[in-house]
Amino acid sequence: MENEEKIDNKKAILRNALNLFSKKQYEAVGIQEVVDLSGITKPTLYYHFGNKIGLFEGVIREYGKNLIERLSDIESHNEDLTGSLKRVAEIYFDLIRENSNFAKMFLNFNLIPEDSEIRVIAFGFYMEAFSYVEDIFKKEENKNGNMKNRSKIYCTTFMGMIFTYMSMIFNGFVEISDKLIFDAVRQFLYGIYS
Amino acid sequence: MENEEKIDNKKAILRNALNLFSKKQYEAVGIQEVVDLSGITKPTLYYHFGNKIGLFEGVIREYGKNLIERLSDIESHNEDLTGSLKRVAEIYFDLIRENSNFAKMFLNFNLIPEDSEIRVIAFGFYMEAFSYVEDIFKKEENKNGNMKNRSKIYCTTFMGMIFTYMSMIFNGFVEISDKLIFDAVRQFLYGIYS
DNA sequence: CTTTTTATATACCGAATGGTATATAAAATA
DNA sequence: TATTTTATATACCATTCGGTATATAAAAAG
Numbered sequence: 001m002e003n004e005e006k007i008d009n010k011k012a013i014l015r016n017a018l019n020l021f022s023k024k025q026y027e028a029v030g031i032q033e034v035v036d037l038s039g040i041t042k043p044t045l046y047y048h049f050g051n052k053i054g055l056f057e058g059v060i061r062e063y064g065k066n067l068i069e070r071l072s073d074i075e076s077h078n079e080d081l082t083g084s085l086k087r088v089a090e091i092y093f094d095l096i097r098e099n100s101n102f103a104k105m106f107l108n109f110n111l112i113p114e115d116s117e118i119r120v121i122a123f124g125f126y127m128e129a130f131s132y133v134e135d136i137f138k139k140e141e142n143k144n145g146n147m148k149n150r151s152k153i154y155c156t157t158f159m160g161m162i163f164t165y166m167s168m169i170f171n172g173f174v175e176i177s178d179k180l181i182f183d184a185v186r187q188f189l190y191g192i193y194s
Numbered sequence: 195m196e197n198e199e200k201i202d203n204k205k206a207i208l209r210n211a212l213n214l215f216s217k218k219q220y221e222a223v224g225i226q227e228v229v230d231l232s233g234i235t236k237p238t239l240y241y242h243f244g245n246k247i248g249l250f251e252g253v254i255r256e257y258g259k260n261l262i263e264r265l266s267d268i269e270s271h272n273e274d275l276t277g278s279l280k281r282v283a284e285i286y287f288d289l290i291r292e293n294s295n296f297a298k299m300f301l302n303f304n305l306i307p308e309d310s311e312i313r314v315i316a317f318g319f320y321m322e323a324f325s326y327v328e329d330i331f332k333k334e335e336n337k338n339g340n341m342k343n344r345s346k347i348y349c350t351t352f353m354g355m356i357f358t359y360m361s362m363i364f365n366g367f368v369e370i371s372d373k374l375i376f377d378a379v380r381q382f383l384y385g386i387y388s
Numbered sequence: 389c390t391t392t393t394t395a396t397a398t399a400c401c402g403a404a405t406g407g408t409a410t411a412t413a414a415a416a417t418a
Numbered sequence: 419t420a421t422t423t424t425a426t427a428t429a430c431c432a433t434t435c436g437g438t439a440t441a442t443a444a445a446a447a448g
Contacts, residue, residue, distance in 0.1 A: 009395085024307045028221035031436060041397055042437075048395090052436065108305055110361060113218045156362050157355070157381075164354025167304060173347055187351075190384040203425085225406060235427055236407075242425090246406065 010048050012038040018059050022101035025108075026056060026118050056118050060125050063102040067095055071132040075139075082185060084136045085158065089181040092162050096169055096176065107166055133159060147192075158188050204242050206232040212253050216295035219302075220250060220312050250312050254319050257296040261289055265326040269333075276379060278330045279352065283375040286356050290363055290370065301360055327353060352382050 016037040020029045031052060035045050049055040070091045074084055095103045109126040112119050137151040137158075147154065165184055168174045210231040214223045225246060229239050243249040264285045268278055290297045303320040306313050331345035331352075341348070359378055362368045 023309060025219040025221055025310070027219055028307070028310065030434075032434080043398090044396055046437070111302055111305060113222070115217060116219070116222070153362065153367055156365075156367055157358055160358025160361065161351070161355060164351060164358070167354065168347065168350050171350075173350055187384075190381075192381070224404075226404075237428090238426055240407070 009038065009040055009044060013040070013045055013048060013055070014059055014062050017055055018063055018101050018105065021056065021059060022104040026112075026116065031055075053117055053121065057121055059105075060121065063099060064106075064125055066099075067091070067102075067106070067129060068132075070094075071129055074132065075135060081136065081140050082189060085185045085188070086181055088133055088136070088158075089162055089165075089184050092166060093169070093176045093181060096166060100170075103166065104170065107163055107170075110163075130155065130159060154192060157192075161188055203232065203234055203238060207234070207239055207242060207249070208253055208256050211249055212257055212295050212299065215250065215253060216298040220306075220310065225249075247311055247315070251315055253299075254315065257293060258300075258319055260293075261285070261296075261300070261323060262326075264288075265323055268326065269329060275330065275334050276383060279379045279382070280375055282327055282330070282352075283356055283359075283378050286360060287363070287370045287375060290360060294364075297360065298364065301357060301364075304357075324349065324353065355382055 013034060017029070017034050020033060020037075031042060031045060034055070035042050038045075045055065049058050071088070074087050074091075077084070077087070079087070092103070095106070106126070106129075109122045112122050116122075134151050134155040137147070137154050141147050141149070141151055161184060165174070165180065169176055174180060207228060211223070211228050214227060214231075225236060225239060228249070229236050232239075239249065243252050265282070268281050268285075271278075271281070273281065286297070289300070300320070300323075303316045306316050310316075328345055328349040331341070331348050335341050335343070335345055355378060359368070359374065363370055368374060
């Protein structure tokens with residue numbers, strides 16, 4: 001049981017930190033808050049994570065694994081552009097269902113101020129997730145001449161649209177559904193193919 | 195000259211506060227930083243703005259006026275949907291050119307955490323700006339049957355796309371041009387009319 | 389059984405935080 | 419000219435910040 005307790009402490013810290021990081025900006029989250037919620041003391045947190053940035057890094061590692069795995073898996077399915085983009089939309093909408101706190105946190109990553117301590121880590125993770133979607137467009141470049149060198153801008157536009165839909169879901173404007181995914185991808189593809 | 199100096203102090207505080215608020219999150223900006231940059235002391239700032247929230251409010255009032263005025267002016271031109279939306283895009287892209295710091299700050303407003311002190315103020319301003327665009331879609335509802343009750347979702351999608359383009363501009367992915375405005379609006383309208 | 393490693397708490401650190409009591413000097417008002 | 423208002427600074431407040439030196443207790447390794 002002692003072993004369980006130790007693991008639980010670390011997991012509890014990660015869970016409460018995610019909860020706070022999803023509700024406030026990084027700088028507004030106090031270490032004391034995290035340890036109070038977790039029922040431990042500061043040295044325990046610093047033992048496990050070193051410093052505040054390490055805690056943030058730990059949260060991303062713990063809860064971001066799944067997203068990266070799913071995104072990196074799209075390529076192997078070898079679907080067409082429409083199919084792959086639908087899968088991307090599905091993965092992000094699933095993320096809201098399965099871990100809405102991490103989804104909220106992630107949604108903030110592309111707007112983290114340039115001189116924030118966590119900019120490199122957060123933006124790094126964001127760009128990694130971004131890169132798998134960019135790969136989808138790059139693959140299409142080879143097939144479709146008039147998309148040449150527009151992977152980045154198409155990818156950003158598409159992800160921007162997905163993030164807009166995610167915001168709408170969080171604000172209660174729409175509900176997640178297969179139709180929503182279909183609409184999102186269709187709306188985007190009409191825009192670029194016309 | 196003394197009178198000028200007094201006015202300058204207040205203006206200097208606003209300018210430096212905007213600069214910091216555009217580069218960091220609200221909680222990460224220290225009052226001391228603002229006063230140091232402005233070459234004054236804390237009581238002077240507190241004399242003019244009361245508290246930190248008051249300073250934030252002052253910045254929005256000072257630099258947000260222009261945006262609201264322009265947006266509220268669209269209605270009076272009585273253009274069609276395409277024309278009005280182009281004007282919205284134009285206003286936001288102009289904002290980047292004329293006051294990129296405020297544009298950056300504004301871009302963060304829709305993602306401000308729920309329990310942030312400034313949530314009400316920032317979100318209030320955001321929704322005011324939002325409402326003028328929503329009005330454009332509401333007017334269209336009366337003319338176009340299949341848009342019924344979709345003003346909010348269309349407006350959010352359109353603004354999400356505009357914000358995505360703004361992010362791209364800040365990230366150096368694209369440059370502002372008339373073509374960009376045209377593309378943005380066209381891409382959106384293809385999506386909803388098809 | 390002893391030693392080392394792991395995981396925890398008590399009690400503290402200096403620095404920075406937002407904010408203010410008080411004094412003062414200049415300007416506007418009477 | 420005397421008084422009030424406006425705008426400023428010095429010097430301080432309690433609190434919180436991220437982080438740590440030290441002690442300790444349990445578990446693992448030798």
